[in-house]
Amino acid sequence: xxxxxxxPRHEVTEMGQEVTLRCKPISGHNSLxxxxxxxxxxxxxxxxxxxxVPIDDxxxxxxxxxxxxxNASFSTLKIQPSEPRDSAVYFCASRQNLQETQYFGPGTRLxxx
Amino acid sequence: xxQVKQSPQSLIVQKGGISIINCAYENTAFDYFPWYQQFPGKxxxxxxxxxxxxxxxxxxxxxxxxxxxxKQFSLHIMDSQPGDSATYFCAAQxxxxxxxxxxxxxxxxxxxx
Numbered sequence: 001x002x003x004x005x006x007x008p009r010h011e012v013t014e015m016g017q018e019v020t021l022r023c024k025p026i027s028g029h030n031s032l033x034x035x036x037x038x039x040x041x042x043x044x045x046x047x048x049x050x051x052x053v054p055i056d057d058x059x060x061x062x063x064x065x066x067x068x069x070x071n072a073s074f075s076t077l078k079i080q081p082s083e084p085r086d087s088a089v090y091f092c093a094s095r096q097n098l099q100e101t102q103y104f105g106p107g108t109r110l111x112x113x
Numbered sequence: 114x115x116q117v118k119q120s121p122q123s124l125i126v127q128k129g130g131i132s133i134i135n136c137a138y139e140n141t142a143f144d145y146f147p148w149y150q151q152f153p154g155k156x157x158x159x160x161x162x163x164x165x166x167x168x169x170x171x172x173x174x175x176x177x178x179x180x181x182x183x184k185q186f187s188l189h190i191m192d193s194q195p196g197d198s199a200t201y202f203c204a205a206q207x208x209x210x211x212x213x214x215x216x217x218x219x220x221x222x223x224x225x226x
Contacts, residue, residue, distance in 0.1 A: 004156075033213070033214075042202075042216065042217075042218045042219050043157070043202060043216045043219065045213055045214070045216075048213055055213075056213060091156050091157075093156070100145050100147065100162065100206065100208060101147070101159050101162075102159070102214060103158075103159075104156030104157050104158065105156055106154075106155060106156055107154075107155075107156050
């Protein structure tokens, strides 16, 4: 298996632009997680899905952030409009139900100018 | 009550020494305690994990010590090597019901040759 796939790996955009991050979980995994990592705040859970349904979005910073999981093999995290303080590394992770281990993707490094 | 507190924030150890990272939690419902290892530019990856029914788990040079009464657990790296230089995250989870992982703030470990 190729593992969790994220795209793009790097994104540079200007303040006010829409940013869409993409994730393909490991085949057969039922849970999907979006995290944000910064030096100041560490690793923060933004939202997680189970069987394509959002279970907990309490970590989503504000209405500018939205996430979707239209099917078991694809998820997006959208920021609109983006702001410089959104600059971070965004990770997607997936997990199979009845298993404990989360498998992380390589991350998307986002820089908002 | 959902927090996991990790210390120290950074740690420098000489090659061959023992690296020790500590974590504490409040929620007694947590029943799974993993440690994740993250190298620069990569996503976190599971290193070793423990359930609260045992006090210690060892895998190679890596050992988790677990103190249920004190609500603390720690990672010990024996014979630390430069290749162990990475950021380490402790975490805690309630297994039942597809619960989320709660991560500590991370420890940046540097092993000097």
